[in-house]
Amino acid sequence: MELQAWQNLTDEHRYRYSEELAAHLPQSVIFRGLQLYRYGGPELSIAIFEYGGALFSLMPGGEVQIGCEARNFRPTDEQIESFQKSAEEYGIDLDICSYVQSVTTPPRKVTFSPMLVEIQPTKIGLEASSSESLKIQNILK
Known part of the structure; x- marks a missing residue:
């Protein structure tokens, strides 16, 4: 799904498309609904999915300028x-x-494929440590 095609859909069609997409993904991916999003331009409904407790948004593909x-x-x-x-x-x-x-x-134009992008930061196995801990002290030796 390219961005222009997504923008041309009604919310009802976006919803149905997202449900069908979720049906083709692993069973643990759940479509959670559409959410209205606005960032420096027109409003757009985005599809929200959940996987393993993390939230993802459907990022339609297409040509964009980067750089x-x-x-x-x-x-x-x-x-x-x-x-x-x-x-x-x-x-x-x-x-x-x-x-x-x-x-x-x-600047240059590139084409991106559609993808699911995580929308909230996730901690990935990091833990806070004090410089006083024996583990840290042993590393510093």
């Missing part, structure tokens, strides 16, 4: 000031515009 035209970047005074503080702290010897140009890739 950055760094030569057109015009930082605000606040961005320049913030970057200068960070540059001093981390030993970066470039001005903000040169840095942005060095770490970005040029």
